[in-house]
Amino acid sequence: MTEPLLAIRDLTIDYAGHVQAVRKANLEVRLGEAVGLVGESGSGKSTLASAITGLLPSSSRILSGDIAFKGQVITGADRRAQAALRGDEIAMVFQDPMTSFNPVLTIGEQLVDFQCRMPGSPMEKLNRAVAMLARVGIPDPALRARAYPHELSGGMRQRCAIAAALLVNPSLLIADEPTTALDVTMEAQIIHLFRELRRDYGGGILIVTHHLGVVAELCDRVYVMYQGEVVEGGDVDDIFHRPRHPYTRALLACDPARITERTSYLPVISDSERAGFLRGSSL
Amino acid sequence: MPSGALEIVKRVTRDPFGLLGLVLVIIVLGAAIFADVIAPYDPAKIDIINKLQGPSAAHWLGTDQLGRDTLSRIIYGARVAMGIAVFSIGIGAFIGLILGILAGYGPRWLDALLIFFFDSLNAIPLILFALTVIVILGPGTSTLIFVIAVISIPVYGRLVRAQTLSLRRSEFILAEQAMGASLPRIVGIHLLPNVLGPLVILVSMDIPSVVALEAALSYLGLGVKPPTPSWGTILNDGYTSLRSNPALVIAAGIPLVIATLGFTFLGEALRDALDPKLKTRRTP
């Protein structure tokens, strides 16, 4: 078996004076695969994603376990090495396409700037940026490169953010709730774009989301988080059709989008069920 | 406020700087209020024989060129400084609050008119305005209060207007409108408490600069008239007798430092304490 691109082993993170945000989490992403990380708010999925990119808030610390990237442990590595790695190897797409760009610079200027660690003249970088904008489905890319972020719609900005992430040709792309701020028809288009991009992008993709539909549409494998623990992980078909952990089962059961027959009462997760989820968990 | 003043004091004092600020402010205000009781001498009592003395057991901070007790003058000076600061800023903040809410919640033409008014006031240079008013009304405490109140109106008015504008579009205000709540109810119960917090913070942080302004104008002879003791006049006296009695100028500087630090620290601690999102959650 080849070495995974990203391997998280028994990672435990806590916030100063609070409960552990992430407990003994294990997760792997391989080259060429799209992995989903799902959970409700407060499940620890965002903390885990921040740990991978080294963006953990200063009030938190890694208690035990480690994160290895291409076989090299990166937790505990010095900040500069982490920053270099983030720039070259790991790219991120955030939830809010409004705030991921600097409002006073044009999209083109920022896309050139993102390539600051790459070789080439500014002209070459701009051409590369325009080509990438075309690649993510932006009409009139040369014109749009001269636009400021506020002149673009939310969906357009999210496409630009994906273009920015792919420009440096990262081996790992982390997308944190990439469609949550978008409308349904735009969400469908972004999902479609990710799927298209996978045809020629060979790196790994980690999609962090609360939206089961996005995971089902895009991912090869899924990890489910609940209250800081990765309660289940596996092939997407297994997770959706043969879930083993009671929480995964309950979560799938209560998603209104999975219930096509009209019902007057939707299934919910009761408090007593919630209390039982983490007892005797096998993973 | 329903959460109680006590709760706010508790939260302020949890921060060491907030506690220090509160203590310093209490010292200054205490001196101002109880000046008659705590001052060892009459601040205006002239005693030429003992003029320009250094600190001693009888005169802890020495005496000035007329033999007046510096400590007593500083204590009474606190009364003048606080009186001017509280009155002038109080009047400015009150008018600013009303105008700011009118601008932020009223019709658009009123907003435009009030903004024009604030801008016009802001455009007048402070010292020029102060000098003009002093020339017309003559120097004195009430002139100072008037000048400071007028120039502080646009500062508070703008703050309140900005707060009101952002609040009026918030969903909880819309919800009140949807329920059919009356205008006084929306403004009094839902708008005002949320505007007041930032205003209180700004006021407490502005007090030191007013104290300094009063001292500066009094130092120039344009503020409080002698023999009323003011920190500015004491500083001025100290400056003229710098060679013979340097203790005087140092002693006059101390209350300025105490008042400035006290109100600044308190203001910053209040800002943290009044932010509802920073309150400790009762539910984990």
Next chain:
Amino acid sequence: MTQPLIEAQGLGVNFRAPGGMLGLGSRRLMILDDISLAVVPGETLGLVGESGSGKTTLARALLGLVPRSRGSVRFEGAAIAGTEPSAFRHLRRKTAMMFQDPVGSLSPRVSIGAAITEPFVIHGAAMTSRREAAQALLKLVGLPADFVSRYPHELSGGQARRAGVARALALRPSLVIADEPTAGLDVSIQGEILNLMTKLKDELDLSYIIVTHNLAVVRHVSDRIAVMYMGRIVEEGPTQTIFAKARHPYTASLIASEPIPDPRQRRQHLAITGEVPSILKRPKGCEFHTRCPFAQPRCRAEAPALSSLTADHKVRCHYPIN
């Protein structure tokens, strides 16, 4: 036919868009146009659309929170004269609005107990004591009695939403307009809130207008849905009919765009491309023609009217899907 509880006819809303120096370049923007809808007692109407479709403005215009520019609103058969807040006083007492942000729609410095009993005070309605009334309302929505003295920021999204429901029901309204009642809530909590709303509807004989972009939500709670696009209703009909066979191409593509949480039902083709045009530049003719897969020359020239296909199914399209 039963008398509609609330009815809008030819409702339209214009906003003034600021522009140019000193507002000289300001222009009139059409936000809503030709809105006709009715809700009968005991019914739930789902108002569906993407952001910018005007669904929230419509909800607010029905209550007079946004002044209407054209058309009429009737409540319990009586027309509301004028657009002044006083004209809506009776309507506002008998209806309640729930806003999108569960926490943000509660006044931050007012305790939950005071917030949910505010409607009594505003309308001078009788209550035993404020505390008792608050506790009764909290019990109704399944919140513990000690929440009376809590503040909004101390509540989770789901709890704040329940408090919002309690406040909406304080005066026992006949109609509740809920703007995105499940927005910002986890899926497991969404179900709880929808179940609570359904239960209270049966217990208290309520009617709902539910404004949402979430098709899964309207599918389960609404009897009829109206789909909005750029300020107009493009299709309206019984929920089951529309989900089984949408006739407007926009409705069809909206339903087809919703990701299905099942990896065995992945979609290979995009149902719709492009994005909603800016209301500053409304397309001529049918406003959907820029994105419509079936657009014909006539669609670019001539705006279709809302026409009835059957007694209860209307569509605004020259060539409805068959």
